Amino acid sequence: MVDTTNTQEENTGSIEDIAKSLLVPDETAPQEEVKEETSQEPVEASGEQEEAVEEVQAESNEEETQDQEVQEQPEEELYTVKADGKEIQVPLKDLLRSYAGNSHIQAKMREQSDFQKKMEAEANALSNQRKDLQTKLDAVEKNYKSQEMKRPPMELLQTDPIKYMEEIEKFNIHKEEMENLQAERQKLALQENEKAEQQRVAYLQEQGQALVEYIPDLKDAEKADSIKKSMVQTAVQYGFTESDINSIQDARALKLLHDVMLFNQAKSAKDGNVQKSNPRPFIQTGAKQSPSANQTKQREKAFQNMKQSGSVEDVARWIAQGE
Template structure:
C-alpha cells in the first residue's frame, strides 16, 4: 500500500478467498439452473410437439371412419340387422366422443403454445429494453426518451416507413441505427444552413496592407468544401469554424 509492503493476516486472505469462492459457486449454480431450465423447457416443448402430431394423425383417422359411417343408411340397417345397427351406433358415438376429446386436447396445446410464445416475446422485449438503456442511458429519463422516440418515428416516416413498420421494431440495435441516421441527417441539415449563410454573406474587400480576417476566410473555405463534398467531416469542419 502506497509503495509499502503490507502483511495481510492469513485469516483475512482465507476469508476473502472463501467469499470469492462462494460468489463464483453461486454464479455457476445460477447459470447451471438457467441451462437446466432451458433444457427442460425445450424437452417439454419437443414432447408436446410430438404429442400434438400424434393427435393430428389420430384426428385424420377418426374423420375418415366417421365419414364412412355417416354414409350408412341407418333406417335400412335397423330394419335389416338390428344388432349390427346397435353395434355401429355404439362405435359411431364412441368415435365422435374421441374426436371431440382430440379437438379439445389440440386446442389446449395450441393455447399453451400461444401463452408461451407471448411470455417469450415479453421476455425478449424486456431484454431489448435493458440493452437499449445500457447503450442510451439518457433514455432512462422518460421525458427525454419519449421526445427522441417521437422524433425517430417522424424521421422514419419521412423515409417511407409505415406506422406498422415502426411499431414492430423491437430489436434495440435497429433503434440505435435509426437514431444515428436521424442525428446524422440533423447534423448535415445544420451544416448546410451554416454553409449557405457563409456563402451568402457579403465578402469583405481587404485593402492592400490590411490583414484579412482568418476566421472569416476559414469559414468560407469550410463552407465551400462542405458544399462540394457534403460529408460528415466537412460538416464538422463548418461547425468547428464557429467555435
C-alpha cells in the same frame, strides 16, 4: 531595726520577674509544636511524592508495553495487483476479501447460469414432447378420418334392431374419440400459443433493457418522449411508417435508427453553423478588398504582362505570384 531594703529589692525583683513572665509569651512550647508540625509535613510530602513517582512509573511502563506491542506487530505485507490498467499495492486481507467477494459473485452467476440452462432444457424437452404428441394426434386423426363412420340408417332399426344398436354404439364411440382428439389438439395449440407469448414478452423485456443500455437517456420519461418522436420523424424521412417502427423489436435496429437521428441532427447543426459563420460577402464600390482578391488580381496582371512581353522576368514574376 531590720534592714528591709534587700528584701524589698528582692520582692521587687520577684514581682517584676513575675510580671515579665506573664507579659512575655512562652516561645518554648510553640517551637516544639512547630517542630512537631515541621516534622510531620516532610513525612506527608514524602508519601505524596512516592505516589506520584509510582504513577509516573506505571504510565511509563504502560507506554513501554504499548511500544513493545507495536514493535512486535509485523508490518503487513503488500501485494502488487493490476486494476483498471494501473498497478496498486494492496494488503493480503483486502485480496482475500476481494477474492471472497468475487468468488461469491461468480458462484451466484454460475448458479443462475445453471438454473437458466436447466429451465431451457426442461422447456425444450416439454416442447419436444408436445411436438411428438401433436404428430401422434395427427396420425390418429388421419386414421380416424379414413375410417369415418356414418350414422346407421333408421331403416336398419326396423329390419334389424340389434345390428342397429351395435352400429350406433360404434358410431358414438368413434365420434367421442374424434372429439377428444380435437380437444387435445386445441389444448396443445393453446399451450404453444401461451409459450410463444411468454417468449415474446421475455424477448421484448430483454430487448428493452438492451435498448436502455444503448440509450441511457430513455430512463428519463421526459427525454424518452422527445427521443421517440425524433426517431419516428427520422424513420419517416427514410420512407418508413409509424406502424413499421412500432413493429421493430430488435434493440440493435432501434439503436441504428437512433444513431442515424443523431447524425442527421449533428449534420443539420453543422450546416447551420457554416451558413451563419460564412455569409456571402457583399462588396461595395470603393470598399477594401480582401487579400485573396488582391493576390488574384496581381496574378492576372502578371500573366498578362508575361503574355505580352514574353520576357524571363515577367515569367518569373508570374511564377512568384502563384507560390
